[in-house]
Amino acid sequence: MLKSGRKRFAILLLILAFLPTLRLNAPAEDTAKAEVNMDEAIANLRSEDYYQQLEAEHNLVKIGEKALPPLIELLDDQDPRVKTLAAETLGKIGDVKALRPLVSYLDDQDVTMRVYVVNALGCIKSASAVKPLIKCLQDENWEVRKSAAEVLGGIGDSQAIKPLIAALEDENAGVRENAAVALRFITSQDFGQDHIKWQQWSYGK
Numbered sequence: 641m642l643k644s645g646r647k648r649f650a651i652l653l654l655i656l657a658f659l660p661t662l663r664l665n666a667p668a669e670d671t672a673k674a675e676v677n678m679d680e681a682i683a684n685l686r687s688e689d690y691y692q693q694l695e696a697e698h699n700l701v702k703i704g705e706k707a708l709p710p711l712i713e714l715l716d717d718q719d720p721r722v723k724t725l726a727a728e729t730l731g732k733i734g735d736v737k738a739l740r741p742l743v744s745y746l747d748d749q750d751v752t753m754r755v756y757v758v759n760a761l762g763c764i765k766s767a768s769a770v771k772p773l774i775k776c777l778q779d780e781n782w783e784v785r786k787s788a789a790e791v792l793g794g795i796g797d798s799q800a801i802k803p804l805i806a807a808l809e810d811e812n813a814g815v816r817e818n819a820a821v822a823l824r825f826i827t828s829q830d831f832g833q834d835h836i837k838w839q840q841w842s843y844g845k
């Protein structure tokens with residue numbers, strides 16, 4: 641019984657001795673694996689299989705900064721699905737290096753692409769995106785305006801207050817609602833969608 645206990649104790653000591661080495665080697669192995677799989681993940685963004693696309697996006701987000709160049713190239717892809725997925729993935733990576741390339745697609749002819757780019761900028765949450773996003777409150781498409789109002793609220797920059805107050809008079813109910821919510825987040829005030837009360841408050845600041 642005593643010998644058996646000593647044997648188990650010796651095995652435990654060996655495991656503990658090798659554990660730090662295993663932990664130190666793990667990140668390097670993960671990085672190598674990520675580098676090997678990047679080309680495959682980029683290719684799989686074109687897949688017709690929805691779940692394969694999701695897995696590719698997940699892998700590219702894990703790779704992070706190294707995946708930026710090929711993803712930025714895909715923003716100009718002829719396939720609308722690929723373009724929007726590239727924008728979404730860049731947003732999830734959240735690196736400010738993607739901000740300028742994304743902003744350049746805010747005037748893309750494809751409405752869906754513009755919405756995806758707005759949301760991607762919202763994920764990055766950089767103050768540098770605020771002015772381009774404010775311009776999106778004037779977009780001809782209500783979905784873009786609605787997304788821009790929501791994203792500006794998430795970023796929380798005070799530059800957006802007056803444009804969001806103006807958006808309370810938008811013809812679309814969804815835009816007005818998102819503008820009111822965004823104003824509440826940014827200012828900690830709540831006048832609902834009452835444009836006049838918001839204006840009075842902003843004048844008295």
